[in-house]
Amino acid sequence: MLLPIRLLALDLDGTLLNSSGLIPPANLAALERARARGVEIVLTTGRRHLFALPIAAALGFDLWLISSNGAITKSSRGELFHRDLLPASVARRILVDMADFRRCAVLTFDRESRGALAIESAETLQGSVARWVQANLAFIEQVVPLQDALTADPIQAMFCGSLPLMREAGTRLSEGEFASGITVMRTEYASRDLCILDVLNRGCSKGHALQRWAAGRGIHPSQILAIGDNYNDVEMLEFAGIPYIMGNACAELKTNGWRLTLGNDEAGVAAALEEVGI
Numbered sequence: 063m064l065l066p067i068r069l070l071a072l073d074l075d076g077t078l079l080n081s082s083g084l085i086p087p088a089n090l091a092a093l094e095r096a097r098a099r100g101v102e103i104v105l106t107t108g109r110r111h112l113f114a115l116p117i118a119a120a121l122g123f124d125l126w127l128i129s130s131n132g133a134i135t136k137s138s139r140g141e142l143f144h145r146d147l148l149p150a151s152v153a154r155r156i157l158v159d160m161a162d163f164r165r166c167a168v169l170t171f172d173r174e175s176r177g178a179l180a181i182e183s184a185e186t187l188q189g190s191v192a193r194w195v196q197a198n199l200a201f202i203e204q205v206v207p208l209q210d211a212l213t214a215d216p217i218q219a220m221f222c223g224s225l226p227l228m229r230e231a232g233t234r235l236s237e238g239e240f241a242s243g244i245t246v247m248r249t250e251y252a253s254r255d256l257c258i259l260d261v262l263n264r265g266c267s268k269g270h271a272l273q274r275w276a277a278g279r280g281i282h283p284s285q286i287l288a289i290g291d292n293y294n295d296v297e298m299l300e301f302a303g304i305p306y307i308m309g310n311a312c313a314e315l316k317t318n319g320w321r322l323t324l325g326n327d328e329a330g331v332a333a334a335l336e337e338v339g340i
Contacts, residue, residue, distance in 0.1 A: 067101055067340055068285040071128075071272050071298055072331065074107040074117055076291035077308055080327045085120055088329035093121060096340045101287075104128060104275065106268045108249055108260060108294050110217070111136050112174050113198070130170065131247045131260050131294050132271035133217045144274060145172060146266045147215040148244070155240045156219055156261060157209045163231045166190070168220040169211050177203040180211035190223050190256060219261040225250065228257035235261065247294040252312065260294070269297025289334055291315075291326065306334045 070093075072078050080086055093103060104126050107114045111129040118127060118138040126137050135143040157164055165183035172178075178201040181187060187195050195202070205211040221231045228248075235246050245267055247260040268290075276286060288295075288302035291311040299305035299320055307315055309325035316322060323337070324330035 066285065067287050067304065067338065068281050069102045069104065069276060069279070069287070070096055070335075071104050071106050071268075071286060071288040071302060073268075073290040073292070073295050073298075074105060074109065074114060076310060076326050077289055077295075078105075078326075078331055079117070085117070086327075086329040086332070088332040090121070092329075092332035092335045096335055097123065099340055101340055102279070102281075104272070106132075106272065106288075106290075106295075106298055108247070108258070110134075110170055110178075112178075112201075126275070128268055128271045128275065130217045131262060132266050132268045132297075133262055134172065135271055135275060143278070144271065146263050146271075147172070148218055148261065148263045150212040150215045152240050152243050152263075153216055153219050153261075154209045154212050156235070156238065156244070157207070157212075159238045159240070160221070160231065160234060163221050163223075163227075163234070164208050166221050166223045166227070166231070167208055168222070169208060170217040170220065171214060172217050174201075176201060177211070179203070180205045180208060182206055182208040187222070191258075217262075221259045221261070222256065224255050225252065225257050228259055232259055235259065249292050249294045250312070267297040268295060269299075269301045272298050273301055287334070287338060287340075289323065289331055304338065306330075 106128040108131045111134050114129050124138050128135050133146045165186040169180040180203050243264050245262045249258045284303035286302040287304040288298050289306040291308035305320040306323045307320045308330050323334040
């Protein structure tokens with residue numbers, strides 16, 4: 063027996079947002095209809111909470127956000143449900159072992175002030191994620207060596223750069239003595255030759271955060287519709303009873319047996335909701 067959909071878990075970049083970073087009107091209307099039918103909407107994103115808030119505000123109603131790929135679950139009003147930080151001792155070992163990649167690294171902390179983001183090289187990051195750097199200038203602090211910024215447990219360590227460079231970084235992370243204590247979430251944008259590796263605490267992902275949230279709400283996985291487009295959405299899509307992959311996702315992710323909707327420039331979220339009747 064099919065149970066009614068009670069929860070919609072929705073990725074942002076490449077899913078809810080089109081390629082211009084805007085919410086298509088059809089998606090907005092579809093979310094309003096879903097909400098009117100009693101479906102709870104949770105945004106799930108690799109963005110940190112503050113950087114995702116403008117998207118939440120554009121929806122026009124209060125909701126909860128799973129941000130930093132599952133490390134923080136907090137409402138748009140600032141209420142905290144769960145925080146899963148990376149131990150500073152582990153982050154320090156990672157940065158020492160990943161010395162060849164430290165110029166591509168960012169540490170993220172759960173604070174909304176300068177130092178929320180710590181980097182070692184602005185020049186290197188300007189070459190790969192220039193728009194992100196410009197949007198976050200007020201929060202970025204340059205620290206050399208980067209491990210000196212670890213005066214508290216960070217949310218995550220992030221490495222970003224070209225696809226070949228990040229493949230090397232991913233291999234190094236998987237071979238480090240700390241590998242059993244971390245989770246590495248990968249987000250790829252092949253058209254931009256950009257890969258982002260988020261290094262999180264062990265067992266931390268969008269999927270684990272969604273599972274924790276659903277349990278707290280008494281919602282069975284079969285009552286969850288999840289929509290995503292990238293590798294960092296895999297655990298979330300595997301947990302949800304009704305998983306949708308976006309039409310703009312890479313070919314590999316379309317082979318997992320998930321339902322396929324339209325691309326993010328074709329209001330694929332609205333198309334998925336229409337298909338399931340909400």
